[in-house]
Amino acid sequence: MSKYSLVIHGGAGTILKESMTPELEVAYRKGLQEALDKGYAVLANGGAAVEAVLAATISLEDNILFNAGCGSVFGKDGKQEMDASVMEGRELMAGAVSAVRNIRNPVLLAYAVMTQTSHVMLNGQGANDFAASIGMKTEPDEYFYSPFRYEQWKQVQHSDMVALDHNIAVKDQPGQAGKKFGTVGAAACDMQGNIAAATSTGGMTNKQWGRVGDSPIIGAGTYANNKTCAISCTGHGELFIKAVAAYDVSCLMEYKGFSLEKAINMVVHDKLMKIGGEGGMIGVDANGNAAMVFNSEGMYRGIRSNEGMNEVAIYK
């Protein structure tokens, strides 16, 4: 039995201890630990990496604190549009959805695209139609309502601004908006040495025009390949797309022989920094090594392995 491990994230950005209340910090840590425990239980029971990343991501989607699933931010029209993707590294199977509405767990819909269609990516109403055709669980608009998110949206609703600040917890000054990236994700290596990654998000507050970020883009926000790594990203999506960030880590490992740690650090601290790409990423390799790296002030994150690692963290 080889080493197995799970890493998760709940978004990155200007997350400062001085702007967090003690109660909220406790709630965030609890949410991260719950997701970590749910995903890790799958691995400890001999389950597949892809099942572990789904379990962890679903837990974060079901937590109102994170910008994904029920905690998704409001778009320009006062509704939530969500993106998600998943990839497994043994067969390079992948699934993604973007701009879906009222789906309780978008990452499960991405998984259904991967397992039940010949496609990789479905979008918008068509993706919702597919969800209906397979009986995917939906929720009414009220399920996706939270007063904090609603207030965030109300502040920018009548402007052309989008707000990247998805953290309901942070008492931002207006000028600090646009510096936090709400996304959730997980990457896992199972007992069999198979790896997988998943990412899910509600995108940007007040987004319009059907904007798609990196979260549902295979290669940008999510990638997995047993030969190299499984990666989930969080950050300024447009720049992660241009950098093809997740696959770049894989290429540095495959073509330059870099370790996961070295490759992920080069992409986050060198390649993304050079183009202003603030954010972070988490990853594993097929030997169970894990990394969580970010170039922002903080990243909600957690790691658990069968070698005794079990911690969640928020700040640098």
Add this chain to the structure above:
Amino acid sequence: MSKYSLVIHGGAGTILKESMTPELEVAYRKGLQEALDKGYAVLANGGAAVEAVLAATISLEDNILFNAGCGSVFGKDGKQEMDASVMEGRELMAGAVSAVRNIRNPVLLAYAVMTQTSHVMLNGQGANDFAASIGMKTEPDEYFYSPFRYEQWKQVQHSDMVALDHNIAVKDQPGQAGKKFGTVGAAACDMQGNIAAATSTGGMTNKQWGRVGDSPIIGAGTYANNKTCAISCTGHGELFIKAVAAYDVSCLMEYKGFSLEKAINMVVHDKLMKIGGEGGMIGVDANGNAAMVFNSEGMYRGIRSNEGMNEVAIYK
């Protein structure tokens, strides 16, 4: 003044001389040459690579023979949904749209996303709303009607099949459907040594559920970086997404020191073949070197350079 060059494609797949009429072959060659000449004129006048790939791609979108723009295939609901993307290699600027309707030139809308928004990718009705807000040229449904495409769609409309065969010219047996990939694209290197690529498609006949292929995905269907290459792909989109095909060529050049020719051959003939990824790609580097490589029976393609190359081709 350095070497400048333009390459274009109009799709790849099971394109066989024995199933083509002489008249159609003439028409295809004429359409390719026109697109080549329009893009090349931009380069010869000292224009930017990105303007050249737009000019060539627009010419192909405006030609009913190719599956993009006016010649786009019919989706499940009897309408056209089109995808396009563009990227330039100096600043890594990129724009993409997916599932847009009634836009005369989707590649111009992708360019508008790149130049007039802070986003990279817009989708569906939102992308159409953005197009309307900037006065992008639209056309009525009739503009996108062609009897050949309509017949293709009618043959599969009431099935759950999608047809990858987008070539109106080919007298296929039913069993051969699913073997041709209709996409258009261009890659160019200008006098200044800047490079760019663009891709546009109508997707799959009878597609449903908002399926998105590789054409609008930066890294998969299109990529450009002056340090390495500019690439436009055509093929079985799902597999090009999983392979992150366009960016993989760039990584082989950047991390392994491969030439464009060697890198593009490895991706098309080795990496894509291993996962069943039929299709091809065209590319240039910043020294004006160009390549057109495919693992299928044929690829509509053309190349023109200031060193005297000027040819179009269809078969192997």
